[in-house]
Amino acid sequence: MARKNTNKRAIDGRRGLEHWNAAALLAAGGGAANRFGGRSAAFPLAAAGAGLLVILTTLPWRVLFVLLALAATVNRYRFGVGSTATLQVAHIILVPFALRVFLMTTEDTRNRWRWAEWAILAFFGVNVASSVLFAVNRTQSILTAGLLGLAIMAYLATYTGLGTRFRLIFACRTVLVMATAAAALGLLSLVGFFLLHSHFGISRTDKAGPSVAGVAYEHNIFGSFAAAAAVAFLVLLRERNPLFSRRFCVVGFWICFLAMLASLTRSAWIGFAIAAVAAVWLHGPRLRRMSRVPQIAMTSLAVGALVVALLAFAGSTAGTILKNGVGSTITQIVNFGSGTGADRVSEWRLALQDLPKDPLIGLGTNSYGQRHLAPKKSPKLPLAQRVAYLGNLYVRTLYDTGILGFLLLLTFVVAILWPGLALRRAPGDLAPVARAFVFGYVVLAIAFAGTDASWQAWPWIFIGVARAASSLARRQLVESLVQRRAPTGGLRLAPLARVGSPPLVGA
Structure with a gap:
């Protein structure tokens, strides 16, 4: 039997190592100060910022992850960098x-990089190369x-x-709790x-x-994130999981689902529908078994209360506006002949016409707006506010990085979504966690075809959690197979034992 390690430093992966690295960072900062301090009037501010980053680096991993997830969720606030790029608080905490x-x-305490990680790094390299060689600006x-590189770093x-x-359970809980809180704040803003x-x-x-x-x-962005969290909760409430109780999963699902509807985001609705159907049909081997009487009673009560509320709400002005908004969005889901749908098709057509200029590595990161103006922007606006933007992740990737970058991104997406043993057969309790986040990423992969939010840190954090959950679920499956075949009292592999052991409180 493997011994349970209750030492906080060992569990957090520190073991005194941070003191030596922090000293090295401080020494490097001091050397830079001595070398370049007299050459810039802004040096004191830069030195203070560097010192703050060093102090933040010495914080526990859990504190930094909470700060990063919080800043990535509250992505409304940002700072301008140049005329088009923006820097978020999450990017600063990411360092x-x-x-x-x-x-x-x-x-x-680390996961090893595999071909998916090297593929996404190569994708970033193609972005830089195409920008240097072919971008107009x-x-x-x-x-x-560089902003894309920060997102990939996340x-x-x-x-x-x-x-x-x-760490996995802590990160999953943090991401979903913050997504639920953000969805609840969105609903309160509607009220x-x-x-x-x-x-x-x-928004408008x-x-x-x-x-x-x-x-x-x-x-x-709000709608796609809420839809991804809703699908994750949908998977978790149908299976036994180590994250939340079923009651919390039900509450989280409905909050995120209603927030998704309130966003009036068509691509998020489509992504949610496809991912939810896939999650129901491709469920895991162990579903929750509950008494049907309390379930039917609670469902009847909830439906009755909802009907009464809807009847009262439908007669009000607010109810009419909201009803028309949802109905109008539903009717426009597959409308590509007018409105924003027609505008997007026109942009995609122009992008594909430009692509033959360099089909191998593309024309530069986000360079479509350097060659085209938005068709419906007023000519009186400044030029920086009239640039066009490709909202489709895959069309923009093909335009920016060509066939090579598109294939690298597709390789990465397939690596995250491929339903391996960890998703289909793994009996461990981490398999439902992996399924929840992978199906949640299905929403983002589909929604970003309509509105791309890959510049944000939040989807990349979500993908990182999904990838780590699949990796640990796969290792948990291997551990269970090893234990079945090993004789009684046989040795257990240390890397697998730490995966299969129960979560340690207070780490």
Whole structure:
């Protein structure tokens, strides 16, 4: 039997290593200060920022992950970098978090990189190369490629750092709790719009009704994130899992589902529908078995209360606006002949016409707007506000990085979504966690075909958790097979034992 390790430092992967690396960082910062301090008037501010990053790096991994997930969820606030690129708070916190993972944790708490990680790194390299060689505005494209690199770093740091069961469960709970809180705030902003005429958390208001964005940058991002969390909760509430009780999963599902509807995001609705159907049909081997009487009673009560509320709400002005908004969005789901659907098809057609200029590695990161203007923007607006943007992740990838970059991204997506043994046959309790986050990523993979949010840190953190959950579920499956075949009292493999052991409290 493997001994349970209750030492907090060992579980957190530190073991005193952070002191040596922190000293090295401070020494490097001191050397830079001595070398370049007298050459810039902004040096004191830069030195203070570097010192703050060093201090943040020495914080526990759990604290840094909570801060990173919180900043990535509240992505409404950002700073301009150049004319098109923006820097978020999550990008700043990502630096000490990545240093913590890669420099200040031990090897046994990390996941090893495989072909998916090298594929996404190669994808970033193609972005940089195409920006340097073919972008019209090289500086803008390189800055935007740098933001993409930060997003990819969020994935790599998240996946690499989730090499133990405790860390994985902690990260999953953190991501889903924050997604639920953000969805709840979005619903409260919708209530405030109707009752208090407040526009906080409302992205836009038109004849279709208000589109809820909550603490996200826009309503499309809010809707896709809420839909991904809703699918994750849907999988968890149908199976035994080590994350939440069934009651919490039900509450989380409905909050995120209603927030998704309130966002009026068509691509998120389509992604949710496809992922939910796939999750129901491709469920795991162990479903929850519950008494049918309480379940039917609670469902009847909830449906009855919902019907009464809808009847009262339908007669009000707010009910009419919201009903028309949802109905209008539903009717526009597959409409590509007018409105935003027609605009997107026109943009895709122009992008494919430009692609033959360099089909191998593309024309530069986010360079479509350097060659085309948005068709419906007023000519009186500044040029920087009239640039066009490709909202389809896959068309933009093909335009920016050509066939090579598109194949690398497709390789990465397939690696995350491929239903291996960890998703289909694994009997361990981490398999439902892997299924929940992988099916949640299905929503994002589909939704980003309509509205791309791959510049954000949140989807990459979500993907990193999904990848780590699949990896640990696969290792848990291997451990169970080894234990079946090994004689009684046989030795257990140490890397697998730490995966299969129960979560340790207080780590």
